[in-house]
Amino acid sequence: MNLIAAIAGLAAAQIAVGANVQSVFQSDQRASPPNILFVITDDQDLELGSVSYTPRIAKHLRDQGTFFRNHFVTTSLCCPSRVSLWTGRQAHNTNVTDVNPPYGGYPKFVERGFNENFLPVWLQDAGYNTYYTGKLFNSHTIENYHSPHVKGFNGSDFLLDPYTYSYRNSTYQRNHDPPVSHEGKHTTDVITGKALGFLEDALEGDRPFFLTVAPVAPHSNIDPGVLQGGRVTMTAPIPLMRHEHLFEDVKVPRTDNFNPDNPSGVSWIRGLPQQNQTVVDYNDHFYRSRLRALQGVDELVDSLVARLEESDQLDNTYIIYTSDNGFHIGQHRLPPGKTCGFEEDIRVPLFVRGPGVPAGQVEDAVTTHIDLAPTFFQLAGLPARQDFDGTAIPVTPDLDGTRHVHEHVTVEYWGRGVAEGFFSDVGGSPSVGIKIEQQRLTQFHTGPDGASMIPNNTYKSVRLLGEGYNLYYSVWCNNEHELYDLSTDSYQLHNLYPSNTRVTEEPQILGRSLSQAINRLDALLLVLKSCQGATCIDPWGVLQPADSIRSLQDALDEQYDGLYDNQPQVSFDWCDAGYIIEAEGPQTPLTSRHGISWDVWV
Ligand SMILES: *[C@@H]1O[C@H](CO)[C@@H](O)[C@H](O)[C@H]1NC(C)=O
Ligand SMILES: *[C@@H]1O[C@H](CO)[C@@H](O)[C@H](O)[C@H]1NC(C)=O
Ligand SMILES: *[C@@H]1O[C@H](CO)[C@@H](O)[C@H](O)[C@H]1NC(C)=O
Ligand SMILES: *[C@@H]1O[C@H](CO)[C@@H](O)[C@H](O)[C@H]1NC(C)=O
Numbered sequence: 001m002n003l004i005a006a007i008a009g010l011a012a013a014q015i016a017v018g019a020n021v022q023s024v025f026q027s028d029q030r031a032s033p034p035n036i037l038f039v040i041t042d043d044q045d046l047e048l049g050s051v052s053y054t055p056r057i058a059k060h061l062r063d064q065g066t067f068f069r070n071h072f073v074t075t076s077l078c079c080p081s082r083v084s085l086w087t088g089r090q091a092h093n094t095n096v097t098d099v100n101p102p103y104g105g106y107p108k109f110v111e112r113g114f115n116e117n118f119l120p121v122w123l124q125d126a127g128y129n130t131y132y133t134g135k136l137f138n139s140h141t142i143e144n145y146h147s148p149h150v151k152g153f154n155g156s157d158f159l160l161d162p163y164t165y166s167y168r169n170s171t172y173q174r175n176h177d178p179p180v181s182h183e184g185k186h187t188t189d190v191i192t193g194k195a196l197g198f199l200e201d202a203l204e205g206d207r208p209f210f211l212t213v214a215p216v217a218p219h220s221n222i223d224p225g226v227l228q229g230g231r232v233t234m235t236a237p238i239p240l241m242r243h244e245h246l247f248e249d250v251k252v253p254r255t256d257n258f259n260p261d262n263p264s265g266v267s268w269i270r271g272l273p274q275q276n277q278t279v280v281d282y283n284d285h286f287y288r289s290r291l292r293a294l295q296g297v298d299e300l301v302d303s304l305v306a307r308l309e310e311s312d313q314l315d316n317t318y319i320i321y322t323s324d325n326g327f328h329i330g331q332h333r334l335p336p337g338k339t340c341g342f343e344e345d346i347r348v349p350l351f352v353r354g355p356g357v358p359a360g361q362v363e364d365a366v367t368t369h370i371d372l373a374p375t376f377f378q379l380a381g382l383p384a385r386q387d388f389d390g391t392a393i394p395v396t397p398d399l400d401g402t403r404h405v406h407e408h409v410t411v412e413y414w415g416r417g418v419a420e421g422f423f424s425d426v427g428g429s430p431s432v433g434i435k436i437e438q439q440r441l442t443q444f445h446t447g448p449d450g451a452s453m454i455p456n457n458t459y460k461s462v463r464l465l466g467e468g469y470n471l472y473y474s475v476w477c478n479n480e481h482e483l484y485d486l487s488t489d490s491y492q493l494h495n496l497y498p499s500n501t502r503v504t505e506e507p508q509i510l511g512r513s514l515s516q517a518i519n520r521l522d523a524l525l526l527v528l529k530s531c532q533g534a535t536c537i538d539p540w541g542v543l544q545p546a547d548s549i550r551s552l553q554d555a556l557d558e559q560y561d562g563l564y565d566n567q568p569q570v571s572f573d574w575c576d577a578g579y580i581i582e583a584e585g586p587q588t589p590l591t592s593r594h595g596i597s598w599d600v601w602v
C-alpha cells in the first residue's frame with residue numbers, strides 16, 4: 001500500500017468511526033504519516049519577482065516540488081489573512097477583518113472562539129505534535145500573550161507586539177514563559193535558532209509533526225519608539241549584515257502599471273499623484289531592502305531542509321512555503337504596501353514539496369489561502385470540516401480525483417488602506433535611499449504605527465480565471481466598480497466598468513456583451529460575499545441549483561439572461577471599518593429552480 005492509498009484509507013477510517021488518528025497510524029507501520037513543515041513569510045510578493053532572488057528556496061522547493069502559480073490570498077492584510085488560513089474560512093465568516101480590535105487582532109481571534117478551534121488544535125487532536133515560531137497574529141502583545149495563552153501547540157515561541165517587526169530588537173515569548181528581548185540580534189538569526197530547536201524536538205517525538213516557521217521578513221521594520229523618544233518609526237526592512245551589499249543595481253520591475261502617466265483604479269487610488277524621481281529612487285531602495293531581507297529566509301529554509309535530510313525524514317515531510325499577503329511598490333502610483341485587490345497584493349508564492357508531489361512542476365489550478373487548512377487535513381488523512389470555505393489543493397496527482405477545481409477567488413477587505421515607507425527632502429542627492437528615515441505625509445492621515453492610513457478602503461471582489469477568461473470585478477463601499485480583463489490588460493490599467501465616459505465599441509467577454517458579463521459577475525459576488533462552506537466552494541450552484549452550472553462560461557448562456565437581469569446588485573449603504581452587515585446592501589440573490597421559478601435563497 002503506498003502512502004497516498006494509506007492516507008485515503010485513513011480518511012475513510014476517520015469518517016467511519018471518528019477514531020483517533022494516532023491509533024490508526026500505529027496499527028499500520030508502513031503508513032507512516034507525513035510530517036508537515038510550513039514556512040510563512042510576511043508581505044512577500046509574487047508579482048514583483050521576489051522568488052527569483054532566493055536560490056536555495058528555488059533549489060529545494062521549486063525545483064523539487066510544485067509551484068502553484070495561481071495562488072491567492074482572500075484578504076490582503078496580515079491578521080485577517082492568517083486567521084482565514086488557520087481556520088479555513090473567509091474573513092466574512094471569521095469576522096476577524098483587521099489587525100487591531102475591535103475588528104481584528106489576537107483579542108478578536110480569542111473572542112470569536114478560534115483559540116479552541118483552529119488548525120493546530122485540530123491537528124494535535126488528530127495525533128500530531130505541533131510547533132510554532134515567529135509571528136502568529138497582530139495585537140498579540142507583551143501585555144495580552146497570557147490572557148489566554150495560544151492553544152494547540154506542543155511548543156511555541158511567538159514574536160510579540162510592539163516588537164514583532166523590530167528587526168534588531170525582536171521580543172519572543174516561549175511556551176508559558178515571560179517575554180524575552182533579543183536586542184542586538186537580527187530577527188532572522190533568532191528565528192533560525194528557534195526553528196532548528198523545534199525541529200529537533202519534533203524529530204525526537206513519536207508522532208508526526210506540524211512545524212510552522214513564520215519569519216517577519218520581508219515586512220517593513222517598525223521600532224516602537226523607545227529609541228526615538230516615543231516616536232514610532234517604520235522603515236524598509238533591515239537585512240542581515242552579510243546581505244546588506246547585495247543587488248545594488250536591482251530596481252522595481254518597470255511594468256506598465258509602475259508609476260503610470262495616467263491615474264488608475266478607483267476611490268483614493270485614482271487620486272494618487274505621479275511619483276517624482278526622489279520617491280521612485282526610494283521605492284527602488286525599499287525593493288532592494290526586501291530582497292536583501294529575504295536572503296536570511298533563504299538560508300533558514302536551507303538549514304531546515306539540510307536537517308531534515310540528515311534525519312532521513314525529508315522524504316516523509318511536506319514542505320509548504322507561502323506568505324500572508326502580497327505587496328506593491330509603485331504600481332498604480334502606490335507607495336509601498338498591501339491592502340489592495342490588485343494582483344501584486346493578492347498573489348503570493350506557493351511552493352509545495354513532499355511525498356508524491358511532482359518535482360519541478362508548475363500548476364495552473366486556482367488556489368487560495370482558504371484552501372490550505374483543507375489541504376493540511378488531506379495530507380494528514382483527515383476528512384474536511386463542514387465549515388471549511390475552501391477545498392484541498394491537489395498537491396499530488398493521486399489526490400487529483402478528489403479535486404474540486406474552482407475558477408473563483410473571493411477577495412474582501414474592510415477598513416483602512418495602509419501606505420508604508422518614509423521619504424524626505426533629499427531631493428536628488430546621491431545618498432537617496434540610504435539616509436531616508438523621516439516620513440513626510442501629504443494627503444493621508446498619520447496612523448499609530450508611522451504608516452499612513454487611508455479610510456474607506458472597503459471593497460468586495462471576485463477574481464476569476466477560466467478557459468478563455470481572466471477577470472477581476474470589484475465593488476467598493478462608495479459603490480464605485482472595477483472590471484479588468486487581464487487577458488488583454490494584465491496590469492489592470494483599463495477599467496471596463498461602464499462609466500459616464502461612453503465607450504464607442506463595447507468590448508465583449510466570451511462573446512457576450514459587457515453588461516451580460518457584469519450581470520453574472522455581480523450575482524456571483526452577491527453569493528460569495530456571504531457564502532459559507534459549500535456555497536463558497538460551489539457558488540454557481542446557489543444561483544442555478546438545477547442547471548449544473550460550474551463556470552462563468554456556463555452561466556453566460558443566453559437562456560439565463562432573465563435570471564441575471566433581475567438580480568439585486570451588490571452595493572453598500574455606507575463605508576464602514578468592519579463587517580457591519582447593515583452597511584452591506586442586499587444579501588440574497590434570486591435563484592433558478594428547475595429553470596422555471598425564481599426563489600429567494602436563504
Ligand atoms: C503534544 O500535545 C498533545 C496534546 O496535549 C499530547 O497528547 C502529546 O503527548 C504532546 N506531545 C509531546 C511530545 O509532548
Ligand atoms: C527592546 O525590547 C525590550 C522589550 O522586550 C524593551 O524593554 C527595550 O527597551 C527595547 N530596546 C530598545 C532599544 O528599544
Ligand atoms: C518628491 O515628492 C516628495 C513626496 O511628495 C516630496 O516630499 C519631495 O519634495 C519631492 N521632490 C522633488 C525634488 O520635487
Ligand atoms: C468615508 O465614508 C464615509 C461613509 O460612507 C463618508 O461619510 C466619509 O466622507 C468618507 N471619508 C473619506 C475620507 O472619503
Ligand SMILES: *[C@@H]1O[C@H](CO)[C@@H](O)[C@H](O)[C@H]1NC(C)=O
Pocket residue numbers: 095102103578579580581
Ligand atoms: C463583526 O464584528 C463587529 C465587531 O465586534 C460587530 O460589530 C459586527 O456586528 C460583526 N459582524 C457580523 C456580521 O457578525
